[in-house]
Amino acid sequence: MTHSPSTPILLLPPPGPITWLFPELGGVESALRETAAFQAMGKGCRIWDLARMRFGEGGPIRALQEEAPAQVLMPGGPRGRALKNRLVPCLRGQGIAVTLLESGSWELETWLEGVAGTPGEVVTVKVGEGLQLRLLTLGVVPDVESLLQGGRPVPCFLTRREDPGAGEAVETRLDPSWWGLLPGDRYPKEVQQGVRALMRDLYPERYFQFLAYENLALAGVDVYSEAVLGRFPAGVKRPGAFQEHGPLILAIDGIDGAGKSTHLRAVKSFLESKGLDVAVHKMYRHGVFHDTVTDVTRQCTGGKNLHLWRLQRLVKAFDSVKYYFTAVEPDLARRDVLLFDRYTHTHHAAGTGRYHHDPFTREMLSVYPSPHRLYLLDLPAPEALRRIKEREERTVDENPYMLERFRHALHDMAGRCGFKVLEGLASFEENRRVILEDLENLLVQRRAGRDG
Amino acid sequence: MQIPADRKILLPPSFEYLPGLFLRDPFRSHLEKALKSVKDVEMGADGCTAPEVAARVRSRGWTSPLVLVGPRDRIGGRILQEALRQQGVEARIEAMGPIEKGEAGSGSGEPGAPRVLNLPPSAGDLEPLENLDSFFRAGRVVLHFEEEPCLTSPAPDGAAWVRFYRLEDPAWREMLERIVVKWMPEKLSLLQCAVHFFHQGIDPLEEMYAGNNLADRNPELVANILP
Numbered sequence: 001m002t003h004s005p006s007t008p009i010l011l012l013p014p015p016g017p018i019t020w021l022f023p024e025l026g027g028v029e030s031a032l033r034e035t036a037a038f039q040a041m042g043k044g045c046r047i048w049d050l051a052r053m054r055f056g057e058g059g060p061i062r063a064l065q066e067e068a069p070a071q072v073l074m075p076g077g078p079r080g081r082a083l084k085n086r087l088v089p090c091l092r093g094q095g096i097a098v099t100l101l102e103s104g105s106w107e108l109e110t111w112l113e114g115v116a117g118t119p120g121e122v123v124t125v126k127v128g129e130g131l132q133l134r135l136l137t138l139g140v141v142p143d144v145e146s147l148l149q150g151g152r153p154v155p156c157f158l159t160r161r162e163d164p165g166a167g168e169a170v171e172t173r174l175d176p177s178w179w180g181l182l183p184g185d186r187y188p189k190e191v192q193q194g195v196r197a198l199m200r201d202l203y204p205e206r207y208f209q210f211l212a213y214e215n216l217a218l219a220g221v222d223v224y225s226e227a228v229l230g231r232f233p234a235g236v237k238r239p240g241a242f243q244e245h246g247p248l249i250l251a252i253d254g255i256d257g258a259g260k261s262t263h264l265r266a267v268k269s270f271l272e273s274k275g276l277d278v279a280v281h282k283m284y285r286h287g288v289f290h291d292t293v294t295d296v297t298r299q300c301t302g303g304k305n306l307h308l309w310r311l312q313r314l315v316k317a318f319d320s321v322k323y324y325f326t327a328v329e330p331d332l333a334r335r336d337v338l339l340f341d342r343y344t345h346t347h348h349a350a351g352t353g354r355y356h357h358d359p360f361t362r363e364m365l366s367v368y369p370s371p372h373r374l375y376l377l378d379l380p381a382p383e384a385l386r387r388i389k390e391r392e393e394r395t396v397d398e399n400p401y402m403l404e405r406f407r408h409a410l411h412d413m414a415g416r417c418g419f420k421v422l423e424g425l426a427s428f429e430e431n432r433r434v435i436l437e438d439l440e441n442l443l444v445q446r447r448a449g450r451d452g
Numbered sequence: 453m454q455i456p457a458d459r460k461i462l463l464p465p466s467f468e469y470l471p472g473l474f475l476r477d478p479f480r481s482h483l484e485k486a487l488k489s490v491k492d493v494e495m496g497a498d499g500c501t502a503p504e505v506a507a508r509v510r511s512r513g514w515t516s517p518l519v520l521v522g523p524r525d526r527i528g529g530r531i532l533q534e535a536l537r538q539q540g541v542e543a544r545i546e547a548m549g550p551i552e553k554g555e556a557g558s559g560s561g562e563p564g565a566p567r568v569l570n571l572p573p574s575a576g577d578l579e580p581l582e583n584l585d586s587f588f589r590a591g592r593v594v595l596h597f598e599e600e601p602c603l604t605s606p607a608p609d610g611a612a613w614v615r616f617y618r619l620e621d622p623a624w625r626e627m628l629e630r631i632v633v634k635w636m637p638e639k640l641s642l643l644q645c646a647v648h649f650f651h652q653g654i655d656p657l658e659e660m661y662a663g664n665n666l667a668d669r670n671p672e673l674v675a676n677i678l679p
Contacts, residue, residue, distance in 0.1 A: 014641040023472045026638035051637040054629055192667075200499040207499030208465065212656035215666045227648035228641050294677050301674050306666055309673075354673065355666050356659050359652055396677045401669060412653075 007046055008071040009064070013079035014051035016224050017213050018180040019108070021206055022154045024133060029108045031127045038106035045073060050228060059230020061090045072096060076103035077110055079224070082177035086225040109179055113158055122153045138183065138191070144201045152202050155195070156180040177224035178217040181210075189303070219355035220307035226359065247335050248276075248446065249369055250439075251343035254377035255406045256398055257384035258424045259431075263377065264341050266432050270439065276336040281328055283320040283368075284342055290395075297396055313351055317361040320347065324367050332369075344368050345413050346406075350397070353405035373442060375435055376414050379424030381407060455486050460517040462505065462536075462543065463487075463496040464528025467657040469613050469646045473632070473639045475568050475596035477616075479522035483548065487520075496528070502535035503663040510539040519545045527612050527655070531662045566592035573599050575627040581634065588635040595631070613657070619650045 019025045032038065046069075048060070055063050064072060064087070072087070074080035080100055088098050103110045116137040117123040123135045134153035147153060157180050174182060183192050199210045216223055250267065252260045264280065271278045284290075296312045299305045331338055344365040351358025381403035388398050397403065414421050420438060422431045455461070466480045487493050492514070494505055509517060517536070521529035529545045536543045569587060572578060587593065597618065618624040625647060632640050649656060663669075 015638055016641065019638070020642045020645065023638070030638065049637075051640045052633055054633050204497060204499035205466075205468070206471070208467070208657045208660040209471070211660040211665050215656070215660065215664075219666055223645055223648060224641070227644040230644075298674065298677055298679075300670060301678065303667060303670050306670060309666065352654070356656060356664070357652060357654050396674065398676050399672055401672050405664075416653075 005068055006070050007044070008073050009067070009069045010042055010045035010047045010073045011060075011080075011083065012047060012049040012051070013075065013077075013083055014049075014228060015108075016079045016082075016177050016179070017217075018156065018178075021181065021209055021213065022156075024154055025108060027131045028111065028127045028133060031131060032106040032108065032111055035106050037104055041101065041104060041106070055230065061087065061229055064091060064096065065094060068094065069096060072098045074098065074100055075107050076100040077107040078176035078179035079109075080107075082175060082222060082225045083229060085176075086222075086229050090229075112156060112180070116156070116158055122147065122150075138195060138198075144198055147198075147202065155198060155202065157183055157195075174217045175220065175222040177222050178213065182214055182217055192303075215355060216357060218306040219357075220310040221355065221357050223357070245450075246332055246369070248337045248442070249340070249371045250337065251340035251345075251371045251374045252377065253342050253345055253374055253410060253419070254424065255379060255381070255384050255403045255410070256395065257387035257403075258377035258379040259387075259428065260341055260377060262428060263375070263431065263435060264339065267435060267439070268339055270436050271337050271339070274443065277334075278337045278339055279331045279335045280339045280341065281323075281331070282341045283323050283328075283344075284316070284346065285319060285323065289319060294396060309354060313347075313354070313358065313361060316350075317347055317364050320344070321364055321367060328368070340371070343371055343374060345374065345410060345417070345419075348413065349406045349409035352409045352412075353402060372446075373438065374417070374419045375438075376410055376419040376421045377424045377431070378407065378411070378421050383425065455490055455520075459490075459492075460509075460514040461487060461490050461493040462509070462517050462519045462532060463494065464502070464519065464521065464525050464532045465496040465499075465661060466524070467528060467613055467661070469649070469657065470617060470639075470642060473595060473636065473643060474617060475594045477522065477524050478596070479524065479548070483520065483522055496532075501663040502528075502532045502661050503538070505532060506535035506539040506541065509536060510541055514541065517541065517543045519543050520548055521545055522548055524612060524616050527658050528661060531658060535662070566594045568596050569593050570596055570598040573597070575621070575623040578627055578631075581630060584631075584635070593635070595628075613655065614650045617646065619647055 015026055015029065019029070050060060053060075058065075072091075074084055080103075084098050084100055091098060105111055105114065112135065115123060115125050116135060119137045120143075121137065123137070124132060125135060126132050134151055136147065136153040136155040138155050138157045183195055196211075196214075200207045203210070252263050252267070254260050268278050268280060293312050293315055296308055296315070299308050328338065344362075347361055347365055348358065351361050381400050384403055385398065385400060397406065410419075411421075413419065420435075422434060424431075463483065466477050468474075468476060484495060484497075487495070494509070496505070500508070519529045519532055519536075526545075526547070533543050533545055567587070567590065569584070578584075597616070614620055617628075628643065629640070632643050659665075666673075
């Protein structure tokens with residue numbers, strides 16, 4: 001059966017994080033889709049139910065680009081909004097309008113909003129044939145002992161509720177796909193802590209899953225739309241293609257205090273002694289830019305605005321992309337060697353180290369070509385801190401926890417990306433000897449490659 | 453399975469990335485049964501992070517506890533061992549298992565428990581899928597690989613859970629997706645999320661067990677830049 005592009009596609013979002021954590025809710029949505037309201041909504045549309053369709057490489061985004069309907073309709077609930085946020089930029093300029101419908105009672109979230117009771121009380125509701133659900137609306141710290149009688153209820157935050165304690169409306173300020181799972185940082189601290197205790201008491205076997213979602217949600221990461229839309233289908237792009245005939249690209253990486261700058265100077269003078277034109281680059285800029293980003297980070301004090309951790313990371317990554325086009329790209333065309341004080345891997349380690357997941361940053365930084373060689377100066381965090389203390393300027397990452405996390409992340413990448421790892425505790429002379437020997441070989445190989 | 457009854461025993465938690473889609477680690481049920489007669493034991497099922505467990509162990513004055521790990525628990529065991537070390541408690545890891553073939557479906561006979569679909573080692577052996585219609589129609593189903601992948605060498609950090617669902621194998625990922633789309637569509641996005649974690653090389657549950665939650669770590673993350 002062929003379809004005219006003018007027939008809209010109705011995109012139905014699959015279950016989201018709240019259902020991943022509480023599969024009990026999966027049956028509710030199936031039952032709601034049997035209703036007349038749902039049937040009426042789909043009239044005149046081609047229905048793409050993302051839970052029942054398999055897409056090839058590129059996922060639903062590419063499928064929509066190829067199908068090129070004039071209009072894509074989506075339910076107006078949280079999951080629809082989350083998917084729309086990701087779809088619109090991907091479909092821009094292709095004549096495909098993405099429109100949200102009014103949210104309907106056949107959507108899980110809308111239904112839950114409708115049946116929910118007073119915060120802290122359990123409501124038992126029947127849905128469809130033989131399905132009964134005990135629902136606990138959150139917003140106050142409930143009495144766990146009484147809740148455990150009669151079976152474990154499904155706890156759920158609603159988008160906006162009156163908080164009897166504070167006497168004013170509070171809301172969950174998170175990416176829409178995390179709907180229902182967390183209080184967000186605008187709820188009182190005791191509610192946030194109470195939810196954790198409640199989850200651990202009610203569902204200890206799901207507690208780490210809950211914490212993982214909490215971590216990603218607070219950091220502003222939306223794995224739902226990333227995963228469902230196949231935003232990064234085969235993982236993030238690694239740094240761009242290895243440049244066989246361009247300049248030699250070298251980098252020295254490592255945690256603060258590992259001794260990068262000292263080695264950088266030694267490598268530069270060695271290469272210049274060979275008659276090579278060397279440009280040194282530092283993609284992590286200091287000064288006003290750095291101070292401004294640090295000010296953003298300070299807003300995270302007291303557990304508030306944790307999403308700004310992600311914002312500061314994105315800002316730094318954008319700055320490195322900007323630096324690439326203004327400083328690195330011109331040098332790729334005219335220099336013999338580009339020598340980097342840290343490379344994109346420091347960005348990756350910072351994202352992974354702090355909130356464990358950062359595909360967008362990696363994708364953005366893929367403009368940078370793969371280095372021909374990256375030397376990783378590996379140093380234990382306590383020794384790095386001892387060295388750093390001798391400096392005047394301090395950065396946000398100079399603490400034992402973060403330095404060890406960076407080190408771990410860089411180590412992890414070393415195996416996968418083929419870094420040359422150097423022992424940071426070894427003498428400068430020893431490491432210098434290893435690096436320069438390796439560089440000699442590298443230069444010989446490149447000359448042989450060019451001559452051959 | 454021989455468990456020394458006089459030892460203080462610790463178990464790391466079971467990391468279930470695809471709950472409800474796959475059978476819970478059968479070795480875990482086995483181990484828990486075997487430990488019923490042991491007096492001093494931490495089952496790792498109360499949702500406590502490794503640093504919390506380690507602090508509790510220290511306050512109880514347990515010395516030289518034994519961390520028992522099944523084939524899927526090695527990373528958890530190492531995380532717990534490190535947390536104990538930070539509390540000044542030296543623990544030894546004892547690797548158990550694997551259990552015998554055929555014991556995997558334990559628990560499936562209990563009332564209300566889902567039926568177990570034992571998956572063959574090769575994706576090609578599951579064809580044609582149509583034959584599974586009646587099995588899935590008869591009630592709730594969970595999947596299980598009867599033959600656990602053989603980990604002869606220590607798994608690299610974080611790779612263990614991926615191996616036990618065989619997500620590294622593109623043919624299996626495709627087969628799994630076909631099964632889920634056809635008979636368990638409500639689980640598709642959960643599977644996609646796990647595959648996404650695999651592609652990104654991240655292990656969120658292990659991170660949480662190690663106590664690396666952003667909300668908990670935030671105070672020390674901003675300590676350096678406070679006025």
